[in-house]
Amino acid sequence: MYVHIGFIGAGKVGTAFGIYLSKKCFKVTGYYSKTFESAIKASKLTKSTPYKKLSNLCCNCDIIFITTNDDEIEKVCERLVQENILTKGQIIIHMSGASSSKTLNKAKTKGCFIYSLHPLQSFADIDKAVTDLENTFFTVEGDKERIDVIENILKKLGNEYFVLSSEQKSIYHATACVVSNYLVTLIDYGLTLFDTIGMEKDKGFRALYPLIEGTIKNIYNLGPEKALTGPIARGDVDTIKKHIESLSLYAPDKVDFYKILGKKTLELAEKNKLKDKNKIKELKEIF
Ligand SMILES: NC(=O)c1ccc[n+]([C@@H]2O[C@H](COP(=O)([O-])OP(=O)(O)OC[C@H]3O[C@@H](n4cnc5c(N)ncnc54)[C@H](OP(=O)(O)O)[C@@H]3O)[C@@H](O)[C@H]2O)c1
Structure with a gap:
């Protein structure tokens, strides 16, 4: 006992x-x-x-x-x-x-x-x-x-x-760190982009927070695949092209990050909403 x-x-x-x-x-x-x-x-x-x-x-x-x-x-x-x-x-x-x-x-x-x-x-x-x-x-x-x-x-x-198991502990901890720490990095990335258009970080955070909260609630209620919205999920290729053009102009050092996460987001979109093979091919080429 x-x-x-x-x-x-x-x-x-x-x-x-x-x-x-x-x-x-x-x-x-x-x-x-x-x-x-x-x-x-x-x-x-x-x-x-x-x-x-x-x-x-x-x-x-x-x-x-x-x-x-x-x-x-x-x-x-x-x-x-x-x-x-x-x-x-x-x-x-x-x-x-x-x-x-x-x-x-x-x-x-x-x-x-x-x-x-x-x-x-x-x-x-x-x-x-x-x-x-x-x-x-x-x-x-x-x-x-x-x-x-x-x-x-x-x-x-x-x-x-x-x-x-003992062997699984490290991958478990890596997962926890990615989800928690990288989320912070992602939000800071967004605030830095807002900064390039003159919205200082405090205001930027107040602007983004309801969107972050709404997204978390959607993930909680629907799971990541169904929670995904936006241009990649819809296959709006022209919108993505415009994003990359303006990022290249205003924040060229931020383009790689956008593309890497875009590629991952496309994989998620393919699992659910996005079925148009031509659009998927075009987006893959862009990212
Ligand atoms: N904080 C978190 O978010 C979190 C979450 C999950 C797991 N953990 C884990 O929980 C554990 C503790 O973290 P914590 O955040 O509680 O740390 P903490 O607040 O810094 O507390 C650590 C305590 O350990 C004591 N200590 C240090 N060396 C010692 C020694 N040689 N002998 C006896 N006591 C000693 C210190 O004592 P004194 O006060 O007397 O100096 C201190 O109060 C860590 O393994 C951490 O990874 C933390």
Whole structure:
């Protein structure tokens, strides 16, 4: 029976996930952090114990989350092994999207089970993170033997999840980065183009935001293929030619990006609305 949950690293995710667990009737045992102040703060919010000594936290917990910044996870795990403070059968989890449970491999020499449990969400502050966790999708990967323990926690929390293999973790993380980070890049591309016609970025953002929001809602309701509208979906070849002409004139360094995404958008349009073979051929040549 795994019931004593401890955290090493009392930052945003460690604290917010601890509060979330407490709210859903799990008992958080306590926190150890680089600074004792952070451990005190997180333990007050979770009615748990702040630990000054790592060994004391570890001997009181059967599930240990390492929620430090990514670069520290492996070092903390090595420290747990070197100081001989792990117990056979303990479950060690990190919450990073960037690496698999293999980061915790050293803990296996002590008979522990290792996992990565990643909330697919961006957490900028603790209060908002606790609210956002309700609708957050998780992925989990690691040792097969006790994965049911993690799955049961997620089921009790009421969060949807997906089990990955260690090899799949990197493609999963790349996907999350493309969708989140490249979306930011795409919006900045648009704002820069508006700038070329004299619309400063703040105003440009206010102008574009309802369009962005409407598009996201359409994707949510219809899926990407059906959500696609605009000249490529309609096969309006002359419009696309005009776009490229004016981009070449006002922002020549932005043409390549337009064409690369145009090519990808054409592939999407072909899956749904665009069936005219001549127009598809012409657009392919333009891009
Ligand atoms: N933030 C996000 O959006 C997000 C989303 C999904 C997953 N994650 C993952 O969640 C994990 C934590 O991220 P975060 O955003 O919560 O980071 P964070 O707010 O920077 O917190 C990291 C905490 O780790 C503590 N720490 C650093 N080195 C330590 C050590 N050697 N021993 C003990 N404690 C140590 C720090 O303690 P002190 O405060 O005491 O200095 C700090 O509070 C990362 O693996 C990250 O990839 C983050």
